[in-house]
Amino acid sequence: xxxxxxxxxxxxxxxxxxxxxxxxxxxxxxxxxxxxxxxxxxxxxxxxxxxxxxxxxxxxxxxxxxxxxxxxxxxxxxxxxxxxxxxxxxxxxxxxxxxxxxxxxxxxxxxxxxxxxxxxxxxxxxxxxxxxxxxxxxxxxxxxxxxxxxxxxxxxxxxxxxxxxxxxxxxxxxxxxxxxxxxxxxxxxxxxxxxxxxxxxxxxxxxxxxxxxxxxxxxxxxxxxxxxxxxxxxxxxxxxxxxxxxxxxxxxxxxxxxxxxxxxxxxxxxxxxxxxxxxxxxxxxxxxxxxxxxxxxxxxxxxxxxxxxxxxxxxxxxxxx
Amino acid sequence: xxxxxxxxxxxxxxxxxxxxxxxxxxxxxxxxxxxxxxxxxxxxxxxxxxxxxxxxxxxxxxxxxxxxxxxxxxxxxxxxxxxxxxxxxxxxxxxxxxxxxxxxxxxxxxxxxxxxxxxxxxxxxxxxxxxxxxxxxxxxxxxxxxxxxxxxxxxxxxxxxxxxxxxxxxxxxxxxxxxxxxxxxxxxxxxxxxxxxxxxxxxxxxxxxxxxxxxxxxxxxxxxxxxxxxxxxxxxxxxxxxxxxxxxxxxxxxxxxxxxxxxxxxxxxxxxxxxxxxxxxxxxxxxxxxxxxxxxxxxxxxxxxxxxxxxxxxxxxxxxx
Numbered sequence: 001x002x003x004x005x006x007x008x009x010x011x012x013x014x015x016x017x018x019x020x021x022x023x024x025x026x027x028x029x030x031x032x033x034x035x036x037x038x039x040x041x042x043x044x045x046x047x048x049x050x051x052x053x054x055x056x057x058x059x060x061x062x063x064x065x066x067x068x069x070x071x072x073x074x075x076x077x078x079x080x081x082x083x084x085x086x087x088x089x090x091x092x093x094x095x096x097x098x099x100x101x102x103x104x105x106x107x108x109x110x111x112x113x114x115x116x117x118x119x120x121x122x123x124x125x126x127x128x129x130x131x132x133x134x135x136x137x138x139x140x141x142x143x144x145x146x147x148x149x150x151x152x153x154x155x156x157x158x159x160x161x162x163x164x165x166x167x168x169x170x171x172x173x174x175x176x177x178x179x180x181x182x183x184x185x186x187x188x189x190x191x192x193x194x195x196x197x198x199x200x201x202x203x204x205x206x207x208x209x210x211x212x213x214x215x216x217x218x219x220x221x222x223x224x225x226x227x228x229x230x231x232x233x234x235x236x237x238x239x240x241x242x243x244x245x246x247x248x249x250x251x252x253x254x255x256x257x258x259x260x261x262x263x264x265x266x267x268x269x270x271x272x273x274x275x276x277x278x279x280x281x282x283x284x285x286x287x288x289x290x291x292x293x294x295x296x297x298x299x300x301x302x303x304x305x306x307x308x309x310x311x312x313x314x315x316x317x318x319x320x321x
Numbered sequence: 322x323x324x325x326x327x328x329x330x331x332x333x334x335x336x337x338x339x340x341x342x343x344x345x346x347x348x349x350x351x352x353x354x355x356x357x358x359x360x361x362x363x364x365x366x367x368x369x370x371x372x373x374x375x376x377x378x379x380x381x382x383x384x385x386x387x388x389x390x391x392x393x394x395x396x397x398x399x400x401x402x403x404x405x406x407x408x409x410x411x412x413x414x415x416x417x418x419x420x421x422x423x424x425x426x427x428x429x430x431x432x433x434x435x436x437x438x439x440x441x442x443x444x445x446x447x448x449x450x451x452x453x454x455x456x457x458x459x460x461x462x463x464x465x466x467x468x469x470x471x472x473x474x475x476x477x478x479x480x481x482x483x484x485x486x487x488x489x490x491x492x493x494x495x496x497x498x499x500x501x502x503x504x505x506x507x508x509x510x511x512x513x514x515x516x517x518x519x520x521x522x523x524x525x526x527x528x529x530x531x532x533x534x535x536x537x538x539x540x541x542x543x544x545x546x547x548x549x550x551x552x553x554x555x556x557x558x559x560x561x562x563x564x565x566x567x568x569x570x571x572x573x574x575x576x577x578x579x580x581x582x583x584x585x586x587x588x589x590x591x592x593x594x595x596x597x598x599x600x601x602x603x604x605x606x607x608x609x610x611x612x613x614x615x616x617x618x619x620x621x622x623x624x625x626x627x628x629x630x631x632x633x634x635x636x637x638x639x640x641x642x
Contacts (some may be wrong), residue, residue: 021460023460023463024463024467025459025460025463076423076424076427079420079423080420080423080424098419099400099401099466102397102400102401102423103397103401103459103462103463103466105427106397106426106427106430106459107456107459107460107463109427109430110452110455110456110458110459111456113434113452113455114449114452114453114455114456117445117448117449117452118449124438127438128435128438128439131431131434131435131438132435134431134434134435135428135431135432135435137431138346138424138427138428138431139342139344139346139428141424142344142345142346142424142428145420145424146345
């Protein structure tokens with residue numbers, strides 16, 4: 001459904017990458033952006049601009065800034081997570097080096113700022129939304145790192161983390177597009193709230209797909225989150241319900257070096273089933289989804305436009321990739 | 322001479338750091354900024370604003386952005402250079418971790434953007450100067466990293482590198498201050514050029530002090546550049562003049578594990594003396610300095626103001642720290 005916006009963005013990004021200097025430090029940037037992706041955040045910027053102002057192209061710089069900022073965070077997150085693969089290909093720090101990944105990431109962020117300042121719709125409040133969001137995304141990544149080391153994370157803490165790490169950028173993408181399109185402040189805020197709720201639902205859906213994939217998955221390990229002991233809603237809910245004996249068993253699973261990855265995932269999923277954590281995650285996701293729809297309904301958009309946003313949210317929640 | 326501006330900046334930074342959240346990811350930022358420093362870049366912003374508009378405080382956000390951006394680059398550069406000390410204290414990645422240094426650096430850069438957008442003198446061209454500079458600083462750091470691995474670096478390449486890595490931020494600091502103060506475009510450009518020439522002279526002076534320190538030095542190793550085989554003007558000039566036999570000797574100095582650091586520095590400095598590289602470096606520095614003064618003379622500033630800038634440049638070139 002967002003296909004036409006993705007095309008606009010891919011074309012603009014391609015043209016932009018071509019315009020960059022040939023210094024070697026730009027190579028990792030070109031590589032990373034060319035790895036592709038759904039461009040879903042930036043498509044939302046164009047969609048919102050389209051719905052409010054009838055012209056997606058007006059918000060192209062904002063959309064590019066959102067997409068490239070997202071890519072910047074991925075380059076640095078991959079270093080911090082010691083990830084070797086991204087979209088089935090080598091991560092930047094693997095293909096080049098950690099130093100190159102740090103510096104090309106910094107450079108990419110600097111380019112983002114330049115793109116944003118070149119926007120036709122130079123508007124202090126649009127830029128404020130973006131820069132505040134960038135700060136929050138860093139805070140979210142920090143919480144994510146802290147939670148990895150922490151034994152106990154509450155559901156509330158987890159939700160706060162994914163709100164900052166993921167949802168605020170989705171919300172920012174929508175709000176910037178709406179503002180460029182000429183939405184009222186009230187409507188722009190409804191779009192922002194829609195993005196927050198949608199982004200949280202999106203992340204919970206991602207977590208579910210990681211443990212319960214549908215069909216073949218590309219470039220990702222099944223149960224990767226479980227193996228990383230990632231404190232997702234499901235993992236947290238399981239931990240909270242384990243008996244003493246099961247807790248010891250779970251700890252031994254992670255401490256042992258003899259147990260195969262597949263076996264760890266299977267055993268944890270037995271406990272997931274026992275404690276109904278999938279149902280809980282789906283319930284939470286549905287709640288955020290419902291909340292997101294209600295945000296749309298409160299806007300002053302016409303019925304057709306509301307329907308577009310609702311359909312988009314449905315599609316996102318039914319994806320199996 | 323810039324003492325009064327440094328005081329304004331230190332006070333503003335202190336107040337700003339106090340206003341930041343207490344999340345742990347802000348701790349490295351507070352630590353780094355509190356390590357102090359000459360605040361010379363940001364003082365130049367206030368000075369330029371003062372000379373043109375009569376009010377340094379107008380440019381306080383721009384000055385803070387310059388100073389904090391500089392700190393951001395130091396945090397990431399220290400990771401890349403595997404530096405353990407900064408201003409005689411542990412570097413961020415040593416005190417915390419590489420991940421914390423990457424992420425708190427990113428966060429600091431995001432904060433810089435927020436500060437800049439909050440400036441009263443919201444002006445697209447001022448921001449463009451800043452973001453373009455940020456890009457160039459990354460390019461300069463990239464060249465610096467490449468030159469470390471490269472056996473032959475020309476004087477021209479070295480000068481391009483320090484221009485990007487160091488001088489453009491000095492130039493940007495001056496130009497932004499001038500623009501906020503209301504300078505004409507022509508004058509703002511003269512100040513920019515002054516900054517470029519001053520910045521290059523500043524870096525050459527730094528290189529000289531590293532090999533030929535005056536008095537006691539704090540937190541830095543004497544001849545640190547020589548030990549890192551840094552391709553400074555002096556090192557490049559020496560390499561270009563070595564006999565075949567001396568080349569072999571120099572290579573053996575760096576390849577041996579038995580020779581003490583002090584001995585390496587001494588032996589390289591014997592060759593520095595033989596080939597008069599200190600004189601060459603001083604000559605180059607003086608040329609850039611003279612060029613910088615001529616940039617000032619071309620501005621429309623009154624004689625008193627010109628004198629202030631000339632005196633400032635003199636002080637900077639006569640410092641022994």
